[in-house]
Structure formats: C-alpha cells, structure tokens
Amino acid sequence: MIDTEDKLFYLESHFPLVDKDALLEILVVCDGSIEITESMLSQQFERVADPITQDDIKSTKLKEEVVNRETTGLVVDQSSNIIDTDNCEIVYGDERQIKVEQSRKRKSEIDIDLVSSKKMNANHQTSLNKFTSVHQSTENNSLATKGVNLATPTLSKTITLHTKKEIEEALPTVKFIKNFLPEDLANDTLQELLNRKALFRGKEFVIAGKTKRSSHNTAIFYENNSDGVGYDGEMFGLQKEKGQDYSSNLKLCQYLLEDKVDELMKSYTKHPYESDNKWKANLCIGNLFESNKNHLDWHSDKLTFIGPLPLICSISLGATRYFRLKKLHYKEGEVNLNPIYNIPLPHNTLLLLLPGTQEEYKHCVPTLTDSLLDQHPFAKTTRINLTFRMIRHELVQNRPDCPKCKKPTPLVLRRMFRKVASRGYYFWGCPKSFPNGKSCEGFYYADFSLLNRPEANSTSDKLMYCTKDIKKASRWVAENDDEVLNLIKYSGDDICNSEIESGLKDDANNDD
Ligand SMILES: O=C(O)CCC(=O)C(=O)O
Numbered sequence: 001m002i003d004t005e006d007k008l009f010y011l012e013s014h015f016p017l018v019d020k021d022a023l024l025e026i027l028v029v030c031d032g033s034i035e036i037t038e039s040m041l042s043q044q045f046e047r048v049a050d051p052i053t054q055d056d057i058k059s060t061k062l063k064e065e066v067v068n069r070e071t072t073g074l075v076v077d078q079s080s081n082i083i084d085t086d087n088c089e090i091v092y093g094d095e096r097q098i099k100v101e102q103s104r105k106r107k108s109e110i111d112i113d114l115v116s117s118k119k120m121n122a123n124h125q126t127s128l129n130k131f132t133s134v135h136q137s138t139e140n141n142s143l144a145t146k147g148v149n150l151a152t153p154t155l156s157k158t159i160t161l162h163t164k165k166e167i168e169e170a171l172p173t174v175k176f177i178k179n180f181l182p183e184d185l186a187n188d189t190l191q192e193l194l195n196r197k198a199l200f201r202g203k204e205f206v207i208a209g210k211t212k213r214s215s216h217n218t219a220i221f222y223e224n225n226s227d228g229v230g231y232d233g234e235m236f237g238l239q240k241e242k243g244q245d246y247s248s249n250l251k252l253c254q255y256l257l258e259d260k261v262d263e264l265m266k267s268y269t270k271h272p273y274e275s276d277n278k279w280k281a282n283l284c285i286g287n288l289f290e291s292n293k294n295h296l297d298w299h300s301d302k303l304t305f306i307g308p309l310p311l312i313c314s315i316s317l318g319a320t321r322y323f324r325l326k327k328l329h330y331k332e333g334e335v336n337l338n339p340i341y342n343i344p345l346p347h348n349t350l351l352l353l354l355p356g357t358q359e360e361y362k363h364c365v366p367t368l369t370d371s372l373l374d375q376h377p378f379a380k381t382t383r384i385n386l387t388f389r390m391i392r393h394e395l396v397q398n399r400p401d402c403p404k405c406k407k408p409t410p411l412v413l414r415r416m417f418r419k420v421a422s423r424g425y426y427f428w429g430c431p432k433s434f435p436n437g438k439s440c441e442g443f444y445y446a447d448f449s450l451l452n453r454p455e456a457n458s459t460s461d462k463l464m465y466c467t468k469d470i471k472k473a474s475r476w477v478a479e480n481d482d483e484v485l486n487l488i489k490y491s492g493d494d495i496c497n498s499e500i501e502s503g504l505k506d507d508a509n510n511d512d
C-alpha cells in the first residue's frame with residue numbers, strides 16, 4: 001500500500017518548489033492519483049528528475065533561490081507577499097523555517113509562516129504558498145480548471161513553546177515532563193539502543209516503479225512478542241518486521257511509565273471508547289534520527305491497533321530535536337488561528353500525548369540547522385525517540401476485512417475530520433490502492449458499542465466493531481470543537497447522510 005505520506009514524499013522530491021500542503025490538496029483533487037497529480041504539476045513547474053541532492057541543487061535554478069533564502073530567510077513574490085520558505089524542499093525542509101525563526105529573534109517567538117487558505121472544488125481547503133512565488137497566471141491552466149485558486153495568501157504562525165506551562169496551556173492534551181527517567185537509566189537505554197542501531201530500519205516503499213526510503217529509521221519492541229497477536233510492522237510499512245522483546249532497560253521504562261500514567265489517571269475520567277483496563281506500555285516504536293537531516297513527516301498515529309482515543313508516551317533520548325504539532329482542521333478563513341507549535345525535546349524528556357491528540361492534531365519532527373541542534377555528550381547528533389503505546393487486543397482480534405476486496409484485506413481504523421458534518425465519526429477504511437492511485441472504496445463505519453466487553457478478547461467476530469448504519473456509528477467530538485457542536489445543536493439528527501458519506505469519501509481518500 002502506498003499511503004499519502006509516501007505519495008507526498010515522492011511529489012515533494014520532484015516538485016521541491018511546491019508547498020507540501022498544496023501538493024496534498026492537488027493530490028486530493030486528483031483523487032489520490034500520483035500520475036495525474038504529476039502530469040498536472042509538470043505543466044506548470046519544472047520537475048526535478050530524481051530526489052534532490054545537494055548536487056542537484058547546484059545545477060538548478062533552485063540554488064539561486066536557496067542562496068537567496070539562506071541569507072534573507074524570506075522571499076518576496078511579485079505581489080509583495082512574504083513567502084515563508086518552510087517545507088520548500090525536501091533536503092532543507094523545515095530547517096529553513098528554523099533559520100527564519102532564529103534570524104528574526106522576535107520577543108514573542110512568533111514567526112510568520114505563509115499559508116494560503118484557498119477554495120478548491122467548492123469544498124476543499126487548500127494551502128498553496130509556493131504557487132504564488134513561482135508565478136503563473138491562474139487562467140486557462142489545468143489547476144485552475146480543477147478549481148484551484150492560486151491567489152490571496154493568508155498568514156499562519158509558528159510558535160515555539162519552551163516551558164511546561166507554555167506547552168500545557170497551548171496544548172491541553174499534551175503533558176511535558178523533563179528528566180523523567182533516572183539519569184542512569186536514560187543514559188543506559190540510549191547507549192544500549194545506539195549499540196543496537198542495526199535494529200532500526202528505514203521504511204521502504206515503491207512509488208512510480210522506484211524504491212524509496214524514509215528519512216529516519218524505525219524499530220519495534222514488545223512487552224511480550226510471543227503473545228499470539230501476530231502483530232507485525234505492517235502499520236509502519238516495515239513488512240515482515242516482527243520486532244524485539246523489551247530489554248531490561250525498556251522494561252524499566254515501561255514500569256515507570258505505567259506508574260506515571262496510573263497516577264495521572266486518578267484525576268481523569270475515561271471516555272467509554274478508551275480501554276477499561278489499566279494503561280499498559282506493551283508496544284514501543286523506536287525512532288532513530290542519526291543526524292539533523294533525518295526527519296519524520298506530518299502524520300497522526302494510526303489507530304488500528306491502539307484504538308480510538310489512545311494515550312501515547314514518548315521519551316526523547318540523545319540530541320535535542322523539535323517536535324511539531326498542528327491541529328488537523330481549522331475554521332474556514334482562520335488558518336492564521338491554527339498555528340504550528342514547535343516544542344524542543346531535550347534528552348530524557350517525556351511527552352504524554354493524551355486521548356484526543358491523535359484525533360485532533362498531526363505531528364512531525366522537522367529537519368534542523370546544525371547551529372540549532374543541541375548535541376548530546378555521547379550520542380552527538382543522534383536522537384532516539386521511544387513511543388510507548390497500548391495494543392488493544394480486542395480490536396486486533398476482531399479487525400474487519402474489506403467488504404469489497406476479493407482477497408481478505410484487513411481494514412484500517414481512522415477518524416473523519418475534514419468536513420464539519422462528518423467530523424468525529426470513526427471508520428474502517430480499505431488501505432488498498434490501485435495502480436492508477438485510486439483507493440479501494442470498501443469501508444464500514446466503526447461501532448464501538450461492544451468495546452470493553454470481556455468476551456471480545458476471546459472471540460474473532462470480524463463485524464463486532466462495524467456497522468453500515470450511520471445512526472449506529474461511533475463518533476467523538478473534541479469539547480472545544482464549536483463548529484461541530486453547534487452543528488449538532490442546531491441541526492440534531494437532520495444532518496443528511498449524503499453529507500456524512502461525502503465527508504467519508506474525502507477522509508478515506510487521504511490517509512495522512
Ligand atoms: O520522534 C518523535 O518524537 C515522534 C515519533 C512519532 O511521531 C511516531 O513514532 O509516530
């Protein structure tokens with residue numbers, strides 16, 4: 001399966017001057033077809049033959065632009081809009097943004113990130129910042145005929161949060177704890193994992209006939225690898241990767257985290273979709289960033305194995321890197337109120353991503369400039385991140401197959417967020433995509449009314465958490481999501497099914 005992140009990775013490397021959000025929106029307009037997106041973009045932008053390397057940059061016009069940005073951090077387009085250079089190209093990516101931030105040194109630590117808020121196809125929100133800088137009349141070109149409007153950019157912000165107070169005030173579903181592990185355990189775990197670097201593998205995917213590799217490497221660890229779940233690296237694109245049992249250091253991390261979560265849960269009321277059981281750190285995904293050039297793209301963590309409203313504990317070891325969070329949706333025209341939050345994560349920091357974080361936010365680890373990277377005494381530029389999660393066995397055992405595919409194809413649990421009318425509904429979508437880039441349309445709405453029933457652990461009823469009836473579908477709406485709450489308040493049950501179905505289609509075609 002090629003997911004959206006992979007498609008974007010490919011498109012970004014061939015169209016480095018086009019903003020990633022814009023690429024995503026065009027991909028949506030093109031129904032997820034990489035071929036159509038590529039041919040459309042090629043009509044307007046120079047296509048870089050292969051993923052950009054420093055040598056490629058030397059030989060293209062891009063060099064000029066990069067040098068320009070290196071010195072000023074900003075580019076001014078013909079219409080005098082400031083064009084932020086964030087995400088401009090895959091090699092330098094977010095590093096430029098950080099440079100911009102550094103050079104501005106604003107008291108408020110707020111810097112400007114240009115994002116265009118656009119209308120496409122009547123309903124799509126799009127952000128097309130680089131388009132304005134790379135010229136083009138919007139008349140009579142194929143993007144325009146697709147409904148893509150390239151004018152009038154608006155501003156959004158990047159806000160760097162340093163202290164616990166700043167972080168937890170801005171992000172109510174995030175907890176930040178410095179020096180979480182005893183110092184020796186943090187250092188020993190880091191050293192152990194550095195010694196076992198070979199366990200960390202790149203995610204590989206084939207796109208347009210070429211094998212690509214993710215920028216950072218991943219390893220999977222389990223509390224008990226032989227628990228019969230048959231859980232593998234499928235969700236991470238690490239085919240046939242069975243993972244390792246926890247080492248004694250990882251077990252100690254697990255116990256400390258479980259105690260911490262236990263303590264936290266005393267003052268917390270669980271939602272019925274969360275597990276009744278005590279939180280268990282029975283799965284750990286390790287991420288290795290050897291240098292400041294390794295990054296992890298925007299994503300929300302997949303829910304298939306960890307269920308709705310998961311709690312994830314993320315421990316950072318080694319070099320300090322930025323972790324970014326951004327809301328998945330914003331009110332039309334209010335992109336400027338949807339900032340990107342930048343959180344520096346020094347060695348031995350614990351970030352707790354509470355229930356709702358995966359549903360409402362996406363996150364990433366951007367590339368960095370050398371000057372901003374706080375090296376670790378012995379890991380130097382290397383950062384290892386450990387994200388501890390709880391596998392929900394009842395979901396794994398009763399995971400549905402696609403009702404459309406002939407060959408049994410396990411579905412993937414996701415939540416709709418793009419359209420207000422459908423936001424919050426969970427659904428099981430088919431991960432299969434066809435050579436033309438279109439996704440299989442097989443799906444069920446998720447019905448969690450039987451979640452947490454003890455019998456679910458010992459059965460394998462593939463329809464246990466499925467329904468085709470929207471009235472039975474499970475939905476979770478954030479308590480501060482006024483758009484959805486108002487719609488429910490004023491239209492009640494009158495929201496027509498066709499709107500929800502259209503929302504589903506929109507979300508199902510985009511698995512970022
Ligand atoms: O490295 C990090 O801090 C984030 C890792 C992450 O997002 C993931 O494993 O899904």
Ligand SMILES: [Fe+2]
Nearest residue numbers: 299300301363
């Ligand atoms: Fe993640």
